[in-house]
Amino acid sequence: MVSQQAEINFKQSVLKAVGEVSDALVQIQKLEEQQKTAEGLVRKSTEAVQKADVLFKYNSATYVEVILTQTNKLQEELDLASLKAQRLNAITTLYRSVGGGWQ
Template sequence: QAEAQRLRAAQIVPQLEKEILLQENALSLLTGTVPGAIERSGTLANTDLHSDLPTGVPASILSRRPDVKAQEHELAAANARVGIAKAFMYPALNITANGGLNSFRSDNWFNMPSSLFGLVTGSIAQPLLQGRKLKTQYEIAKTEREKSVIGFRQQVLIAVGEVSDALAEIEKLKEEVDLAGQRVANLQKAVSNADKLFASGLATYLEVITSQSNVLQSELDLAAVKRNQLAAEVKLYRALGGGWK
């Protein structure tokens, strides 16, 4: 039993070393550096967590998220397209040097050659004749704008939901860490008591092995919960578009 327990603990070591190597490579890729060992400033047990987290997150913070910002720009573009489409419905007469006509004055309006007059009047009448087409384009632009509004609202709702999820996860993981820490402390006392009982002949060595195995598993569980707690803070940081300070 003792040898089996030792081998079980030894088996965990290469698994953790593999995860460390993969995580270091992922971090190197994320930062644009060559994969390699990354120095650590501490251990998981003494890693500081934020004690003061935002409980009431203003919606304006969510505008820093890339997905929300993209929808915001899309809405602005849709608004602009509606304005452009509406402007096309109001024809404007721009007189330029055309066909030798260098200027336009009201006193020579009727003195213009018929060919030029036909050209100018044609340019004025053309948008009017295409009124139905322009109106349709305007309605399409308004519909696209409504779609952009819906998309923007939906993206903001998704962002709010992700922030709420991360806050709830952090809060509950705090409770899990506290309970897991208490469990580890109690099981460590059990190991000490089992050792004393075995030395006094009041317990078998199997009981000592069992208590040691329980401590190992509880310590692994505590490490996993702490890791999840750190990951939850990263989720909150990302959900807020880069932090809350």
């Protein structure tokens, strides 16, 4: 009876660990995809800022338009930084799930 309970507890622990590892791997993959998208948005917003600066230089854009493009770029960079932090946290969770790190 005691050995059966120990076996059940062991199997539950293994299933829980496999689930945690699987969840962490899926989360890391999704965050990597989101990070690639965010990197593309940062590149496009960088180009938009450069174009707005050129347009402003030749009096084809207002300074407000330049500031708006810079604000959009900053927001894209902040979103990218947040995704990178989330991905690092997910990697840490994965590391802990496979038995590394500390409790």
